[in-house]
Amino acid sequence: MVRGATVVDGGGGAGYRADITIDDARIAAITPARATTSGRRIDGDGLVLAPGFVDMHAHSELALLVDPAHLAKVSQGVTCEVLGQDGLSYAPVDDAVLTPIRQQLAGWHGDPPGLDWSWRSVAGYLDRLDAGIAVNACYLVPQGNVRAMVVGWDDRAPSGTEMDRMCALVATGLAEGAFGLSAGLTYPPGMYAGTAELVELCRVVAGFNGLFAVHHRSYGAGALAAYAEMVDLSRRSGCALHFAHATLNFPVNAGRGGELVALLDTAGEEGLDVTLDSYPYLVSSTTLASLLPSWAATGGPDATLARLADPTDRERIRVDVCERGSDGNHGVPVDWATITISGVRESALAGRVGRTMAALGGFDAFVDLLVADRLGTTIMVHAGHEENVRAVLRYGGHLVGSDGLLVGARPHPRAWGTFPRYLGHYVRDLGLLTVEECVARMTGRAARRLGLRGRGFIRVGYAADLVLFDPVTVADTATYESPRRQCTGIPYVFVNGVAVIADGRHTGALPGRALRRA
Numbered sequence: 001m002v003r004g005a006t007v008v009d010g011g012g013g014a015g016y017r018a019d020i021t022i023d024d025a026r027i028a029a030i031t032p033a034r035a036t037t038s039g040r041r042i043d044g045d046g047l048v049l050a051p052g053f054v055d056m057h058a059h060s061e062l063a064l065l066v067d068p069a070h071l072a073k074v075s076q077g078v079t080c081e082v083l084g085q086d087g088l089s090y091a092p093v094d095d096a097v098l099t100p101i102r103q104q105l106a107g108w109h110g111d112p113p114g115l116d117w118s119w120r121s122v123a124g125y126l127d128r129l130d131a132g133i134a135v136n137a138c139y140l141v142p143q144g145n146v147r148a149m150v151v152g153w154d155d156r157a158p159s160g161t162e163m164d165r166m167c168a169l170v171a172t173g174l175a176e177g178a179f180g181l182s183a184g185l186t187y188p189p190g191m192y193a194g195t196a197e198l199v200e201l202c203r204v205v206a207g208f209n210g211l212f213a214v215h216h217r218s219y220g221a222g223a224l225a226a227y228a229e230m231v232d233l234s235r236r237s238g239c240a241l242h243f244a245h246a247t248l249n250f251p252v253n254a255g256r257g258g259e260l261v262a263l264l265d266t267a268g269e270e271g272l273d274v275t276l277d278s279y280p281y282l283v284s285s286t287t288l289a290s291l292l293p294s295w296a297a298t299g300g301p302d303a304t305l306a307r308l309a310d311p312t313d314r315e316r317i318r319v320d321v322c323e324r325g326s327d328g329n330h331g332v333p334v335d336w337a338t339i340t341i342s343g344v345r346e347s348a349l350a351g352r353v354g355r356t357m358a359a360l361g362g363f364d365a366f367v368d369l370l371v372a373d374r375l376g377t378t379i380m381v382h383a384g385h386e387e388n389v390r391a392v393l394r395y396g397g398h399l400v401g402s403d404g405l406l407v408g409a410r411p412h413p414r415a416w417g418t419f420p421r422y423l424g425h426y427v428r429d430l431g432l433l434t435v436e437e438c439v440a441r442m443t444g445r446a447a448r449r450l451g452l453r454g455r456g457f458i459r460v461g462y463a464a465d466l467v468l469f470d471p472v473t474v475a476d477t478a479t480y481e482s483p484r485r486q487c488t489g490i491p492y493v494f495v496n497g498v499a500v501i502a503d504g505r506h507t508g509a510l511p512g513r514a515l516r517r518a
Helices: 095-104 122-129 143-150 160-175 195-207 223-237 257-269 301-309 311-324 347-352 363-372 386-393 414-429 435-442 444-450
Strands: 002-007 016-023 026-032 048-051 053-055 078-083 136-139 180-184 211-215 240-243 274-278 283-287 339-343 378-382 398-400 466-469 492-495 498-502
Touching: 002 466, 048 435, 053 398, 053 414, 053 444, 078 492, 095 143, 095 301, 122 136, 143 160, 143 180, 143 195, 160 180, 160 195, 180 195, 195 211, 195 223, 211 223, 223 240, 223 257, 257 274, 257 386, 274 386, 301 311, 301 363, 311 363, 347 363, 398 414, 398 435, 398 444, 414 435, 435 444
Parallel strands: 002 048, 053 078, 078 136, 180 211, 211 240, 240 274, 274 398
Antiparallel strands: 002 016, 016 026, 048 466, 283 378, 339 378, 466 492, 492 498
């Protein structure tokens, strides 16, 4: 029993004091707070008891297999993550696609030695998670994987037969338990898909009552047009739309967050089903290779490395990256002073971590590092605007996603700090949201968005995914210099009724499992 906590139940209503009894992974009773002296109990006086937080955008596919205790997320109160993001992940795959996918995603996920890669399907990957993890996990079918398996890394439209096969692969993944489709439209090969192609895939998703979670084509020049393209896609396909890590970056978009919210509000008034997630930081994180223009990535990673070694292609890349603004960098010329190295694949390159690309030598250093690190370098991009972050918070369909990368010497602190930063900085310190409103975005509304049954709220019979936090002391402590610091003010986290965090420490329990679309 959790006794005497202020229950903030995930529905957005005012908190109330109550005792919560847990039995057999479920909430068994909610009763008025009283001075109970019998049974095992946790004193919640002065604390808030909330449903477990849902990370709507996570990159933990391999981290959960390599280190299932998953302290980075569960210590923040996260009890469910949504994986398979940005159109690239590890299921579905075939033997031909797995090797280049592993190479392309090494900067996001690492490439753990000795890992058993025997699964190929969405069902096989979800079964692997069921072997024991600290949190629950949902999965999205990655559109880039589907395109790679059928069309490859070529920049062309699919044939009718190929389109049918891609739709079949999406349908299979959804039937095996995925909650929708993801896309990363600034990453190869997903970026080569036209709008009509995506509409066809999303019609399949709509038939399963799933959602389309999209990293759209631009967060820089042309960002609002890219948002509008996806809204039109939702209109044409009838598919629920969810924008991943939604914001507007780079100087060209300073102060334009209100325009984005107006666009989405208009879509909602039209009857379209649109939500988004964001993280509460101004710095973004991705791979160094993502700055390349799309044409340089055709054919896959090996073809990209060959172009970087060719003097003619190298000069063409320089013009696109430095002068025109490549589509990989959202149509904005790269400012090397804003790019900081956060991780490398090759240990011999560790001295680059923490340095800007300007300090390392700009474009020439960029190409040399991509080649030496086999495209495995991760970066941080200092291009955000606080005004835009706050504007996105004002959107009624706002949810929370960390977009956390867990590998590299200095990963982005959002992987360890997103949820307590919202509760501490934006709720307590700035007062931009109430505790009840913020918790609703992290829990009940996210669960409803995914279609999770019996989760996301504190109600009798619901899964006992619960977080006990101190509203006075909850705070992120992870920094860009020390990104793997556990937050403060979250003493207890329960997953499926089992305490995974107790007195602020991991218990070693692994009660999480893969959740499958009903």
